[in-house]
Amino acid sequence: MGKILVTGGLGFIGSHTVVELQNKGFDVIIIDDLSNSSMDVLGGISSITGIAPTYEKLDLKDKPKVQTFFKTHQDIQGVIHFAASKAVGESVEKPLLYYENNINTLVYILQELQKLKPANFIFSSSCTVYGQADELPITENAPIKNAESPYGNTKQIGEEIIKDTCKVTPHLNAIALRYFNPVGAHKSTKIGELPIGVPQNLVPFITQTAIGIREQLSVFGDDYPTSDGTCIRDYIHVVDLAKAHVVALQRLLNKSTYSNYETFNIGTGTGSSVLEVIKSFEKVSGQKLNYKIADRREGDIVSAYADTTKANTKLGWKATLTLDDAMRSAWKWEQHIRKNN
Numbered sequence: 001m002g003k004i005l006v007t008g009g010l011g012f013i014g015s016h017t018v019v020e021l022q023n024k025g026f027d028v029i030i031i032d033d034l035s036n037s038s039m040d041v042l043g044g045i046s047s048i049t050g051i052a053p054t055y056e057k058l059d060l061k062d063k064p065k066v067q068t069f070f071k072t073h074q075d076i077q078g079v080i081h082f083a084a085s086k087a088v089g090e091s092v093e094k095p096l097l098y099y100e101n102n103i104n105t106l107v108y109i110l111q112e113l114q115k116l117k118p119a120n121f122i123f124s125s126s127c128t129v130y131g132q133a134d135e136l137p138i139t140e141n142a143p144i145k146n147a148e149s150p151y152g153n154t155k156q157i158g159e160e161i162i163k164d165t166c167k168v169t170p171h172l173n174a175i176a177l178r179y180f181n182p183v184g185a186h187k188s189t190k191i192g193e194l195p196i197g198v199p200q201n202l203v204p205f206i207t208q209t210a211i212g213i214r215e216q217l218s219v220f221g222d223d224y225p226t227s228d229g230t231c232i233r234d235y236i237h238v239v240d241l242a243k244a245h246v247v248a249l250q251r252l253l254n255k256s257t258y259s260n261y262e263t264f265n266i267g268t269g270t271g272s273s274v275l276e277v278i279k280s281f282e283k284v285s286g287q288k289l290n291y292k293i294a295d296r297r298e299g300d301i302v303s304a305y306a307d308t309t310k311a312n313t314k315l316g317w318k319a320t321l322t323l324d325d326a327m328r329s330a331w332k333w334e335q336h337i338r339k340n341n
């Protein structure tokens, strides 16, 4: 079995995907520039699987270095591309950082894949490409709306770049996985989410509040047109999400006649409100969470949850872990990292 390159493989979703790839016998090589991760994650991965993945520190914005890397790794059978900047708010303040880091790097990798035969590519996309969908649950045919942020725009542009490249590169097989909201951690507590600074996302803010790092969670608005007034999202356990990458890769490696560019929604298919997430956390942790209702956050959409029929039928993949499983693992992870810091 050839080597699978995982860019951003020391990141939150990347590290969980490396574990699932190794569990399936794949030989993994990780590229990560450590801008949003640490070498400890490498130890975490090998302590779970017993296999130390090959790792190279490399800045994918450095085109000559990317070219040299692929020249010296001609045995790469597939690439799973996680490496990108992903903070919505930061992307509004620093758009060029996001266009350089998320778009240039994608172009450099695709230029190298055009020379590899075969070339299999999985792209880390996001439900953010849909904006506020007109119909729920959201299918892959839902219209792509104007991006709400430069981050979301880089995902939309990224998908277009891949689609156009696949049109002129018959031997390049690509899948874009549109993640909904990734949450939770590996049950071993050896790897998990490591937000730098004040978490932007809901679940790490909940666990940091519960452990005492944050004073209080602000619930951004309870006057939305939903059952309890708070926004609805599709929170998918990161381990289920990681497994989706493995089955997507296997679909590409066992290539048949279908299109050489496909997109799949990866979510649970169930929407949960912010208050329901808090309730789930309080139930599994046995802790009362200190939160208040605050003003709405600029740019938030009301509701998003996936129609996962296409992934269920074509990938044979379905999420199996629940919101409670995700909250339980996120809380165990938070307690583990605080105990060891």
Ligand code: WQD
Pocket (backbone or CB within 6 Å): 086, 088, 126, 127, 128, 180, 181, 182, 200, 201, 202, 203, 205, 217, 218, 219, 220, 221, 230, 231, 232, 233, 274, 297, 300
């Ligand atoms: C979820 C809900 C907030 C924090 C973003 C990106 C998406 C992906 C995941 C990268 C919303 C509410 C949050 C808080 C709150 N990122 N919230 N208090 O915005 O759905 O998605 O992160 O791939 O692309 O868009 O996730 O976790 O920030 O927010 O009330 O302190 O929680 O208003 O309703 P979001 P989130």
